[in-house]
Amino acid sequence: MTIREAINKASLQLKTKNIEAPKLKARLLMQYVVKQTRQYIIVYDEKTLTPNQEKSYFKNVERISRGIPLQHITHQQEFMKMNFYVNEEVLIPRQDTEVLVEEVIRIAEKIKAKKILDLCTGSGAIAVSLAKYIENSQITATDISQKALAIAEKNAKNNGVDKQIAFLSSDLLKNIPKEKYDIMVSNPPYIQRELLKNLDDEVQKEPQIALDGGWDGLDFYRKIIKQADEYLKYGGYLCLEIGYDQKIDVIDLIEQEEKYTNTYGKKDLYGNDRVIITKVGD
Secondary structure, eight states: OBHHHHHHHHHHHHHHTTOSSHHHHHHHHHHHHHTOOHHHHHHTTTOBOOHHHHHHHHHHHHHHHTTOOHHHHHOOEEETTEEEOOOTTSOOOOTHHHHHHHHHHHHHHHHTOOEEEEESOTTSHHHHHHHHHSTTOEEEEEESOHHHHHHHHHHHHHTTOGGGEEEEEOSTTTTOOSOOEEEEEEOOOOBOGGGGGGSOHHHHTSOGGGTBOOTTSOHHHHHHHHHGGGTEEEEEEEEEEOOTTOHHHHHHHHHHHTOEEEEEEEEOTTSOEEEEEEEEOO
16 A cells, blocks of 8 residues: 555545544654655655555554544654654643743743743643743743653753753642742643533543643632742733633633733634733732
8 A cells, every 4th residue: 555545545534533634644644654754755655655554554543533642642743843742641732822932932032031930831842942942041840740740851852952941840839949030831721620521532632630720720820820929020921821711710810819910811823812911010
């Protein structure tokens, strides 16, 4: 079977199982199996697969059909034009989160911020990206999961920014020394607990600890917003990713504290509310 024939067969198989973006996933899986680039797959699509390649390919197509995320097979995800290692221990970085990272970079350039705290770092996608794109930045990245921190450290090293990031095991701010940061950023768990069972099969294969935001999805925002000012310099920024329907609730939590100003939101590429930014002091 040729590369093209295999991709077409896999695409149809994934489509019949209602898998999102079947053609793309079939092609990315082929790149992984034959260990070649997208350009190679296009140019040499008449090349015949070896028996082992064909067997491996369709074995993994079957896994994707059962709801296993492609990224858990290839252990790769692109984010901010970098490659990240991912597995079952961390949330797969989403393109939506790039909106948060880009806004933090913009703020950092505006206020000449260097010292940044990243809560719930997971794969390290946010911390690594900020270290990569903010010159001379010093990032502290935290997570409650030791396994997630190990993956984040691996991604920092793979992307050449491990010297700029300090990794720390902490339940939110519990183990963070009382230092003052220019910016605090977080993409915390924010799915309502009762809705977890309704998520797509692929999302349900990701770590629940990275998804469960409590009964109303706001548990982590309450804790972060209540304490963030203790760790931010006067004029420092708190930057949060939110669920598409949480803007009003999160802004209400910020306003209740009466210690933040200049609060605003940013939308993602699909027009959904995705980021909330607020500032300590005037």
